[in-house]
Amino acid sequence: MTRMWSIVMAAAAWCMGPGFAPGACFAASGATEAAPQDDMRELKQRFEERYRRVLRAKTDGKVGETFEGFLAPLAEKFLDDDADLAALVEEENDDREKLYELLAKDVKDEVDEPAREKVTPEIVAERNAKRNFRNARDGEFLRMEDGVWVQKKDERSYEDVLDLKEEDAVTEGEDGSLTLDEGDAEARGVVEKENNRRRRMYEDIAKAADSTADKIAREHAEEHRERARLRD
Numbered sequence: 477m478t479r480m481w482s483i484v485m486a487a488a489a490w491c492m493g494p495g496f497a498p499g500a501c502f503a504a505s506g507a508t509e510a511a512p513q514d515d516m517r518e519l520k521q522r523f524e525e526r527y528r529r530v531l532r533a534k535t536d537g538k539v540g541e542t543f544e545g546f547l548a549p550l551a552e553k554f555l556d557d558d559a560d561l562a563a564l565v566e567e568e569n570d571d572r573e574k575l576y577e578l579l580a581k582d583v584k585d586e587v588d589e590p591a592r593e594k595v596t597p598e599i600v601a602e603r604n605a606k607r608n609f610r611n612a613r614d615g616e617f618l619r620m621e622d623g624v625w626v627q628k629k630d631e632r633s634y635e636d637v638l639d640l641k642e643e644d645a646v647t648e649g650e651d652g653s654l655t656l657d658e659g660d661a662e663a664r665g666v667v668e669k670e671n672n673r674r675r676r677m678y679e680d681i682a683k684a685a686d687s688t689a690d691k692i693a694r695e696h697a698e699e700h701r702e703r704a705r706l707r708d
Contacts, residue, residue, distance in 0.1 A: 515578060519571050529564055537684060539565060540617030540625060541608045545601030546572055548619055551692055553685040576600040622648075623703030625696065630673060636666045648700040652678060652693030 530547070533539045538554045538561060539547050546569045549555050555562040576597040583595045609618050614629040622641065626634045637654065640646045640663060647655045652674060656667045678689040678696070685692070 515574075519575050519578075522567070522571050526564060526568055530568055533561060533564065534616045535613075537615070537617060537680065540619055541605065541612060542619040543602065543605055543621040544598075545576065545603075545605035545608070550617055550625055550681050551685040551687060551695060553687055557685075572601070572604075573597070576604070619699075621703070621707075623696075623699040623701075625677065627677075634670070637670050640666060648697065648704070650694065650697050651690070652697040652700075 530539075533547075534541075537550060538558075539549050542548050547565050549561075549565065555565065580595050580597045580600045583600070609628075609631070612618055612628040614627065616628050617625050618628060618631060619625050620634065620638075622638070624634070624637075637646070640656075640659065645657055645659045645663060646667060647657055649655050653671050654667050654674070656664055659667075674693070674696075675689070678693045681687075682689040682692045
């Protein structure tokens, strides 16, 4: 099962990254049974055609990778004001959904029950998201499992915030900030650092979106609450 997951993720890397040779999506990764090659070739071609535009949107700080394996905007206004960007995100996510379904089916064909029941497109998507997170550039944004946007360069330090959340020591506020419910001086330092990071991020996004930092913060806060509801 572990080897098959490695094959699937290698296939996803081939299919979603540049440098593809036709027909190699699974062959290059060592798979013996592949999802329909015609479908994979068509997906690969579309991913390659969009690759530079997706990369530019990430570099511009308008979209980022999510824990669920899809693209998302850092502000809805980016999509509202740019029909081309909205179409780009929709097309990329539609094709990623198709890819995850094909890869999940391929794994199911290779394993026995009860492992087969654990193979879903959602699981494939999350595993691919981890690859995308690892390969992200320092300035690119990642939406963590809790719905919080973090630049790649801050991903490791954000683990301290996640630790506090695991301890139920902090609460997400309606204004997009973090509140310390209980903790020592070290915990207070973590929360202060995180809120300063968020404040700068909200201001930068607001400037790029021709919006206000308060509006962006509240939009992000709603995303935090939505993620929390889904986890519960």
